[in-house]
Every structure is written in C-alpha cells, then in structure tokens.
Amino acid sequence: MTKRNSGNSRRGPAGVSSSAELDAWIEAEGIRFFKIGVFDIDGVLRGKYVDRKKLSSAVDNGLGFCDVVLGWDLHDELYERVEISGWHTGYRDADVRLDLASLRSIPFEEDTLLLIGSFIGKHADVCPRTVLARTIEKAESMGFGVDAAFEYEFFLFDETPHSIREKGYRDLQTVTPGMFGYSVLRNSVHADFYHDLLEAMEAFNCSIESLHTETGPGVVEAAIRYARGLDAADRAAIFKTFTKVFAQQGDLMATFMAKWSNDYPGQSGHLHISLADLEAGRNAFFDEKDPDGISQTMRHFIAGQVKYLPELLSMVCSTINSYRRLVPGMWAPTTSSWGIENRTTAIRAIPGGAGGQRCEYRIAPADANPYLAQAAALASGLRGIEEKLELDDPIEGNAYEDPRAQSMSLPSSLIEAATALRGSALARETFGDAFVEHFAATREWEDREFRKTVSDWDLARYFEII
Numbered sequence: 001m002t003k004r005n006s007g008n009s010r011r012g013p014a015g016v017s018s019s020a021e022l023d024a025w026i027e028a029e030g031i032r033f034f035k036i037g038v039f040d041i042d043g044v045l046r047g048k049y050v051d052r053k054k055l056s057s058a059v060d061n062g063l064g065f066c067d068v069v070l071g072w073d074l075h076d077e078l079y080e081r082v083e084i085s086g087w088h089t090g091y092r093d094a095d096v097r098l099d100l101a102s103l104r105s106i107p108f109e110e111d112t113l114l115l116i117g118s119f120i121g122k123h124a125d126v127c128p129r130t131v132l133a134r135t136i137e138k139a140e141s142m143g144f145g146v147d148a149a150f151e152y153e154f155f156l157f158d159e160t161p162h163s164i165r166e167k168g169y170r171d172l173q174t175v176t177p178g179m180f181g182y183s184v185l186r187n188s189v190h191a192d193f194y195h196d197l198l199e200a201m202e203a204f205n206c207s208i209e210s211l212h213t214e215t216g217p218g219v220v221e222a223a224i225r226y227a228r229g230l231d232a233a234d235r236a237a238i239f240k241t242f243t244k245v246f247a248q249q250g251d252l253m254a255t256f257m258a259k260w261s262n263d264y265p266g267q268s269g270h271l272h273i274s275l276a277d278l279e280a281g282r283n284a285f286f287d288e289k290d291p292d293g294i295s296q297t298m299r300h301f302i303a304g305q306v307k308y309l310p311e312l313l314s315m316v317c318s319t320i321n322s323y324r325r326l327v328p329g330m331w332a333p334t335t336s337s338w339g340i341e342n343r344t345t346a347i348r349a350i351p352g353g354a355g356g357q358r359c360e361y362r363i364a365p366a367d368a369n370p371y372l373a374q375a376a377a378l379a380s381g382l383r384g385i386e387e388k389l390e391l392d393d394p395i396e397g398n399a400y401e402d403p404r405a406q407s408m409s410l411p412s413s414l415i416e417a418a419t420a421l422r423g424s425a426l427a428r429e430t431f432g433d434a435f436v437e438h439f440a441a442t443r444e445w446e447d448r449e450f451r452k453t454v455s456d457w458d459l460a461r462y463f464e465i466i
Helices: 019-029 052-061 121-126 128-141 161-166 184-189 191-203 230-249 296-316 370-387 414-422 425-431 433-451 456-462
Strands: 033-039 045-050 063-066 093-105 112-119 144-157 208-213 219-224 253-255 271-277 338-340 347-350 358-361
Touching (some): 033 052, 052 093, 093 230, 112 121, 112 230, 121 433, 184 191, 184 208, 191 208, 191 219, 191 230, 219 230, 271 370, 296 358, 370 425, 425 433
Parallel strands (some): 033 112
Antiparallel strands (some): 144 271, 208 219, 347 358
C-alpha cells in the first residue's frame, strides 16, 4: 500500500445552528472551499462546490438540485416509469435543505467543509435521508431514541479507475494475497494505511472503533462508532464515500460491492441497532432479569424485523449483486431468522448488558444505501413493538441447515424483492405510496438492465455447446 498523509485533521464544529454561527466558524478555521451534496436513491453522494455567498444563501433559504438526481441510476441512465423525475417534469429543480448537523471539514481536502442536504417538499417523499429521518421521528413519538452503528467490509486493490476498466474487471491485483483474517502481520506491514485511515475518519467525525483484515485477499473490516439517530447513517454514508476517495488518492481502489468474486465471501454492511427509553434514560432492549438480558421490547422489535424482512428486503439488498452474497456457508444469512450470538441468522441478538444490549441486522450487505437499510431495520422493529409480536425460539447452531430456519424464506432476487415491497402494507403505511412506487420502479429498472446484458457465464455456458 502507498503511504498516505491524512492532511487536514481539524474536526467539524459542534453546535453550529445558524448561518451566522457558520460564518464565524468559517472565519475562525480559515475555510476557503465549500462542498455540498445529497445522497441519491442508491446512497451515492451527488454534489458540487459553491462559493461562500451561495453557501450562506443555501443555509438560510435552501437551494435547488436538478430532480434528475432522483431520476437516474448509478451510471446516470434515466429511469423509466417513475413519476417524481423524468422528461415529463422538465427535470426541474427540486428543493433541498442543508443540514448544519452534518457539518464537517474534509480531512482529504485542505480548508474545505462538507454539508449534506435532504430533499424537501414533494421530493422529500422519495429522499432516502428524509425517509430515515421520518422513521426516526416515529420512534421518538413512541418514546424511543435510536442508537445505531454500521460495520463495513471492503476489498482493496492495487488498481486505478482506468486499469480496472482496461482489464474488464478481471485479474485484478489485491493489495495483499490469500485468506488471513485478523492478521497482525498484514496490518503491521501496511500500518501507514491503517493509521492514516483511522486518523482521517476520526477527524471526519466518523470514528472507527475497530479496523482489521477479514477473510479474503485485500479485504478490510471497519466498525464505525455508534451514534444517535440520523447521524449513524450519515457516518456510514460518508465513510463509504470517502474511504473510496482516500484509497484512490493513494493509488488504490476500494470496492463495497456485495460480492465481487466467486472465490471469496461477500462483503457485509452489518447494522447494530438498539432503542433508548427516552423517559427512563436507559437501554430499552436490556432486562437484567432475563438470562440473556433481552427485554420484552427487544423481543417485540426482533419479532417485527423477522416478520417483515421479506417485505422490505429490496430496501436492504438493493442491487442485483446483493443476492450473489446470500448463499449458504459464505457468512451471510439466507433466511429471515434470528438467534442469540448466532452469525448464521439474519438477526443476531447480542447480550451486551445495560450499555451494549442490541441486535445486529446481519442481512445488510456493504452495497446497501445506509439510510434505507436503517429505515427498514427500524420500521420493521417498531411495527413489531406496536403489534406486540411474539418471538419464536432462537435458532441454535447452523441456520443454513436448520429445518425451522429454512421455512423462513426470503426473496431470492431483486425483482422478487421489489415485487414484495410493492405489496407491503407496512412499507406503504410507514414510508408512503410515493416512496414505494418510486423505489420499486428503480429496482425493476435495475433488473431490466441486468437482463439485457450477455454475461461471461452466458457465453461460457451456451456459446459452443447449445
């Protein structure tokens, strides 16, 4: 790995709540460049630089982003059969409000700040960040604060954006060889990379609690420190975006694909989540009288996640590639099941005591949009509390072979999952018809694009013999 310099290590400010306070901070910190952005339906950060006058106006009055940001896919191809954006709208500007709570200085760009925005007005209905914010507001109306943290696996390559295309994404050079999880040898040899990434994310207010090699050549796992509410997904989305920036600035490539190779396990984006009782000021998931510390609230919450996961799966596993990861024996769950400290189930209950009792949403892949993954995990759990759902006995041992777990089936493809979302009363009641129709249409588009493509598998399977 190339030695890195993390650059500007100043932290973003705390407590800036107005354009006047922002202006004072800019003066004190000597900030000269201003970057703003919004996250699209796939969780990709779309944004631009603005000058200081434009920034001040945008903080006070909002600004417009072309609604195509919500109307195109990962490669800027225009979606079909969507209402919120298209030629029929004239691709007008959609209103965006910048969130001062997201304010950060960018460690990789000297004297530069970042502000994240959310769509408002009509376009708020399909804005992933707003969808999560509204779900968190529902939790708060029920008396719960939402604490969450993401952990990501990503592969590192000694490649560039040009070289991977020249190679047709084949025969890529990983930064390290072989399977060597939790390797002190690897992280010591490449300590410069690890140290610089840790320092940079600390400066970015995306602190990493742990960082280690995973099983696979060049694969790294990072656990992001937990946060309350929307900030948890902001940290995750920023981490994914700027880890890729960080790697490319060091002449490396990072990928968060759910599964990039047939030979290695897929890449997860596990979500840890718990509820805080706002009135009592304690972890609502913990009950000291239960042998595993699992409260009745936690039981209802997990029961909701298990019941409604099949309906909301497309919000979590949102790409064609996501479903390549969901195969037995590859460290990813294949059923809507739960267990206590069981890494073969979709939901893992973690007995962590009063300070750490939580559940882990292990179904989530690294390529998930963190705003939508957190919204799905939270909404289903809250519905379980509302309905006082009873939780079946936990799966013990290997869920890949347990007959009871196998009866808890999940959609096996993106198009099947998108169809389930369209038919979900929970999704429509919680996220709204506009979101369900728009998001399902974008996933159906992704499926059509996939089916139009002749793959290497097709050629090897059929070209000569059929």
